[in-house]
Amino acid sequence: MKGNSQSQINDVNMRHSGAHLLAYAVQSIYPNVKLAIGPAINDGFYYDFDFGDIKIQEDDLLKIEEKMVDIQEKDYSFEKIEMTIDNAKKFLHDTKQPYSLSLLEDIESMGSTKKSEMSKNKSKNGNDIVTFYKIGDFINLCRGGHLKSLKDIGPFKLTSIAGAYFRGDEKNPMLTRIYAACFKDNNTLSNYLKEREESKSRDHRVIGEKLKIFMISEDVGQGLPLLMPNGEQLKHLLEEYMRKIEERLGYKYVSTPILTHKKLYERSGHAKFYSEDMYQIKDKENNIFYIKPMNCPHHHMIFEKMVQSYRQLPFKLAEESPLYRNERSGTLTGLIRVRGPITQNDSHIYVSKDQLKKEFLDVLLIFKNVYEDLGIKNYYFRLSLPDFKKDKYEGDKSMWDFASSNIRDALKESKNEFSEEIGEAAFYGPKLDVQIKNVYGKEDSIATIQIDILVPGRMGLKYINKHGKEETPIVIHRSILGSYERFIAFMIEQTGGNFPLRFAPIQVRLISVSEKYNETVLELTQDMRDLGIRVDSDVTEEGIGKKIRNASLEKIPAKVVIGEREVANKKSNGEWSFTINWRDDLKYQSDLSFSELLKLLKENTL
């Protein structure tokens, strides 16, 4: 939970007051609008409206914004009005506000409109009091938390229009949401807007195209990115890196088919939740196959074949295999959300109950080390717990508690900070999500560690424990890098494309001073390649300045110019010596002999 400092409370009140102002302005321009909700958010506020048949377009925002300023100048103050629930119902019915009425019904039956408070509060009855707030001639249902007067609301700007379902439920009607940025002073607001504009240049889709990492072709299809040479090189380096770490820790790599008969998913229970989300293929004999969306059931088959005794635990299987998921088109984003391939850095650790915490701690340690190596900094942990009010969660409640408290203890023991979120667990168990924000501040899971207390039992997985009795293993599903594709996206955004030397697709570019040295450069390129250096050359007829500039724009770590000086030097010393122009963020020595450079690059090889 975030701290409740005074300034945050004021920001929240200010922004929430801004939402009232927005609603007032909208209602005075569109008298028949129906109001839903208008909370403060991190950078401002929004309000959800139902405009009926009227279409609101981005051009209309200016008009609304002007109206807001007009109203603000009148300097109304917030006036609190209390009503009994019964009177409030009448009022909202008469003023034709169905959404507020629906909120009121929630207050009556569950004591609150906030989901987190619904279960804690007792229901209320018709004589209980609810509050309305009035500014000018605008009045709406609201629990409160405002500034004294409209004039104290800081500078704001309406930023966008979006659709949003009432109360976030896709069964409800879609409303029109108007977003606004709002800060205490003009400087902060304009800096915020400027930063938002500038973050575009760090977007992985922009850099990914510039650095020739990936592309999306309309003919190949939506959500089906193609990795170009630099992208595949990077992916391959990450795979090698992870595999080396995991094999050292006793993970065994396996390889399982991408096409799988539907009965496996029926046995695992995935079919029940996800059959709509898997690509289905029917063969000539009318067998139904799915393109695999996850590896777990396959690994369970291997466990079943290979493990009999507790002495074989923990048993760690790993795989990097392309997965495909039938995602809805509107959710697809560059490399972050794709239909496939989703090449997961996937592993399943089969443990007994008493091994769970230790293995969990070991996984946390891998996270720490790997993310440090790869330059990923701004991530945080979220413990995702079940919401037993949803149908999604089944199984023995005491096992859920056992698994959740193991994660919690492991996190505390390893001194990791984390938040808890109800209702975010997988259907088979609680999980720890590693969350990260993209350049626009949108949160996503980059990786996950899940505890599975359900599927192994359902699939009948067993081992013999030390008392000679059959027992069901617990499975830790874990992925350190998540999917390589998504990881590359965040790696691009976090480093701005300045990959660490050991992961740079091209480490060195050799640049010839003039045509005279092209052949020498090409020979040297081949020599370096033979030694395992990722090197390329620029022997075009451009000037040196242009070639350096191009290499810099491509974020190549080391640029080496070869001309008369270098060749003469080589002749007298018998060895090349280079003056290296390193990428700005790299602090290596610039004068190196061939063998010194080779040594440096070897140290930065996996």
Next chain:
RNA sequence: GCCUAGAUAGCUCAGUGGUAGAGCAUUCCCAUGGUAAGGGAAAGACCAGCGGUUCAAGUCCGCUUCUAGGCUCCA
């Protein structure tokens, strides 16, 4: 999938109903240059696709595909 915007040369963008433009990239020519854009010329576009309105459509209307932001979903 839903809401709101978009789609013009390989890339970034201009073009408000009347003969498709610029910069970069590309190709060719000149320059053979020592650390962030040397000079010149040429070539490159059924203006996303299909249909409609109009004497005339890149421009107006409809549908489709794709892209962006948001909602929902995320094993």
